[in-house]
Amino acid sequence: MFTILLADDEERIRRLVSDFLRRDGYVVLQAADGGQAMELIDQRLNSIDLIILDVMMPVYDGWSVLRHIRSKNKDVPVMMLTARTEDTDEVFGFDLGADDYITKPFSPIVLSARVRAIEKRRHQHDEGIYQSGALSINEVRREVCVEGKTVELTPKEYELLIYFKNNQSIAASRENILNAVWGYDYFGDLRTVDTHVKKLRAKLGPCGTMIETVRGFGYRFEGAKT
Amino acid sequence: MFTILLADDEERIRRLVSDFLRRDGYVVLQAADGGQAMELIDQRLNSIDLIILDVMMPVYDGWSVLRHIRSKNKDVPVMMLTARTEDTDEVFGFDLGADDYITKPFSPIVLSARVRAIEKRRHQHDEGIYQSGALSINEVRREVCVEGKTVELTPKEYELLIYFKNNQSIAASRENILNAVWGYDYFGDLRTVDTHVKKLRAKLGPCGTMIETVRGFGYRFEGAKT
């Protein structure tokens, strides 16, 4: 989920832009002036992924809101909207830590492209994190989350999950799995795999169904259909 | 066969490019505007292997067509043609899922090189997938689809189908089949094969007729006539 805070005093623009962004799958919070923007930022800055600020707003202008955000030492990306004037504005904005800058009037297409660019930049920053549906695996932190909540896995369960993640959509026989996870020199019961799969499924809760049984063969891990 | 849909409003470019591609052995469908492109895509997206879209087109522009394609959740490769402008366009295109990007004016040689690159990428991706008519067998996933819908096969049914696939157009006696699928040391009733063939035919639905009876001998699997 990618949440965007949109602050602009023109209702027409808010509606146009938010409709467009929603159609692209983003969640959009709206603020009609700098005051409302400040409030929303104070309340839920941690769950906001991008902030779009109009420069000219009642109560507090965009620069003030931007300054407020940066004073909180949060590096959430901020995009500024401003009427076409001299470039000084632009320089000013970048100095305060704006990430992008769009002059009014703009086409929603361009805006949405810039938003995507920022989202992408952010996601490649998340390198090493696997995500599929409600399941996310952070291999650096060695942490697995389902629906945002951390799930405690034992070492074997974790390694098994990593194996599945690295072999998505591939039917894996019990032998394949045993060789890969337990090592090629391990000669144990094939059904050990079953037991661990069972436990893993249980711990993954709603994501447990991502491990499919291929009857008479083994298992197959399926990333969420998007 | 590799089919390319080429959408560009300039007739001169269409002819130049399609001549060039045809000489390389590709089949080229042409669309003179975004509307025609949309129509062709709706009608026969499944038989198209690559789409080349001009960005500036009447009716619908290239981005809209691209969005339409992706909304169908098809990962057919798309190549965008655009006049040299700002990079934002490019970012936009890649975000929407364009696979390649060529700025006008371009040389047909370059275009055809890029097309070959995409074709290559695609084909190594298709490795291990058998397709014939409405039947497709993904041996990596150990999954069989008929008319796009997954068909659940038991292990024996699956192995039998794989045997048939590997022995297309060859009359196979029941003994051949029994030896190959059940193993040379299996001594069961020859008619067991019949039962499995019957079940397999039923599960394959419209593709069941691909398994032909060779009376007095055995069976023969026939891939779809193209």
Added chain:
DNA sequence: AATTATGTGAACACAGTGTGACAGATTTGC
């Protein structure tokens, strides 16, 4: 029409899988 080959459905034994319990191995906390 008689004969032979194949299609079809039912019955039954058995193999594959999910599941919980348990004992030994390993790790953790003190």
Added chain:
DNA sequence: GCAAATCTGTCACACTGTGTTCACATAATT
């Protein structure tokens, strides 16, 4: 270093799915 807690691998049981055979129906061949 010791006890407690946790993890791991195996097993047994229940249940469902699968393979095989058989008997009979239907179709093809003579």
